[in-house]
Amino acid sequence: MNSAFKTALLLLVAALAAVPVVAETESDEEAREKQRKRNELKNKQESQALISAQFSYGFSDVADKLVIISCKSEQGKTFGSGFVARMDGKTYIFTNQHVIMGADKISFKTASGTQLKPRSVELSLTRDIARLELETDHAFDIGNEVEMDIPVAVFGNSEGAGVGTELFGVVNGLGAELVETSAEFVSGNSGSPILNLSQEVLGIASYVRVSRNHAMKEGTKFENQTRRFCYRLSGVEWKSVRWTHYNKQYGKLYRQSEMLYNGIFEIIKNWSESPLAKVSIEDNPERSLHSWAKSHNEVISRFDRSSAHKRQLMTEYAESLKKLSGVCRGRARQISMFSEQRELTGFLREEFEKQSGSLDYAAQWIDQCSAMIYSQR
Structure with missing residues (x-):
């Protein structure tokens, strides 16, 4: 995940600075890996058949x-x-x-x-x-x-x-x-x-x-x-837990934070392909992303309409990224506080700690990306 974040954000900065980004062709290593998988498929199917034949039930x-x-x-x-x-x-x-x-x-x-x-x-x-x-x-x-x-x-x-x-x-x-x-x-x-x-x-x-x-x-x-x-x-x-209470108090936050992280990662991944495309998150119900996406897309619209004020628009773009990092940090703090609740099971405590760390990590890289855009205006 870390390398994917870094690659996506660096490509975003490069594109905004008008530096041509050349898509990499398939490497010899990737070609060999694909061939290896094709060769393995037949062996795998034969192995599956041998194992399944040992079972007397289906x-x-x-x-x-x-x-x-x-x-x-x-x-x-x-x-x-x-x-x-x-x-x-x-x-x-x-x-x-x-x-x-x-x-x-x-x-x-x-x-x-x-x-x-x-x-x-x-x-x-x-x-x-x-x-x-x-x-x-x-x-x-x-x-x-x-x-x-x-x-x-x-x-x-x-x-x-x-x-x-x-x-x-x-x-x-x-x-x-x-x-x-x-x-x-x-x-x-x-x-x-x-x-x-x-x-x-x-x-x-x-x-x-x-x-x-x-x-x-x-x-x-x-x-x-x-x-x-x-x-x-x-x-x-x-x-033993009172499920309605436990799920409402912690389960929903767990699921919402999962959606937030997935949505942010998807945004960053799409930026690597098209940094000036409008953000589309209709399929993500996480509310904290929607208000940010609306204001960010307004900045993108101005990019579409004018190239005369590129310096100002890049400044607005960088500030929009800062707002997104703020969304990440706000949720990370909330999750971190909930992870200290004594009634949590170890599974959910570990999940909250992972989510908090991942969102903090995302915020750090978005901030660095914002700073790089400021420096290249």
């Missing part, structure tokens, strides 16, 4: 224990996955906290079409997991024995499309809280169960990490690789 056999989660909020409609499993003598829906956080309305439906109505919400103190108690006879058992290289299946709601998918892989990493797998789950699979050959849950699909190029990784299995991690369900400490 999606339809476990559909009544898989949960498709639909969330509505002012940010729109989102989807995630979950599953029903037994733990501590009770039955729960399990999913990731980030799937349901900030939603105004949440519905739970099994992949076989049965609506579920959970009664209470508990959150893991340290991991991105939530469990919601309910009554049903259809539930997975949780397996505590996990070994390297064993085959696993991920059945869930890939890309939030509401369509069940089957993904297969092996366990290729183990930790006290995490399991790494080669099964290529994606965003909509967040909350899906990681199942072994016996239909036991070994973990919950939670996040994807892209391993960037780095000299220390050259020649290793971590070079330019996407890695996928699942939280284990053993050894979890749970906290």
Whole structure:
């Protein structure tokens, strides 16, 4: 993310200063990488077929224990996955906290079409997991024995499309809280169960990490690789919460701040391609961006109409960027204060700290960009 920010902002300054920016052609390294991926695809498909052949069950056999989660909020409609499993003598829906956080309305439906109505919400103190108690006879058992290289299946709601998918892989990493797998789950699979050959849950699909190029990784299995991690369900400490209060107080801020950061990053990315284009954020409901975008687009309109007062217009452009950095810093301070609340789970506290740091970082680079524009008027 850091390098993308720097590249976008430097290109913005260059364009505003009327310095030609020549698009880079595809490098030999990029061409080799594309060819490598093409070569890997066939091997990957063959490997998937070999792994899936070891499973005596498929999606339809476990559909009544898989949960498709639909969330509505002012940010729109989102989807995630979950599953029903037994733990501590009770039955729960399990999913990731980030799937349901900030939603105004949440519905739970099994992949076989049965609506579920959970009664209470508990959150893991340290991991991105939530469990919601309910009554049903259809539930997975949780397996505590996990070994390297064993085959696993991920059945869930890939890309939030509401369509069940089957993904297969092996366990290729183990930790006290995490399991790494080669099964290529994606965003909509967040909350899906990681199942072994016996239909036991070994973990919950939670996040994807892209391993960037780095000299220390050259020649290793971590070079330019996407890695996928699942939280284990053993050894979890749970906290019962009043969901309506907790979600209104913290969940909505978490989701709003996520939208703010995504919106700002999208603006900066678009600037690298067309710094004098008007900012379009109609699809982003974050209110703090809209008033800024309106005034910024007025500056852009004056750029369009006149080149006679370039110095003045660049000054206005630089000042507009300062206002945007102020939006970032204001939200970063708010999030930082909320991260100190004692009733937060560790997951949400860490998320607030990350969001605050990311928005502060964005503000610093926008300020530097503004200063560079001032200096080149």
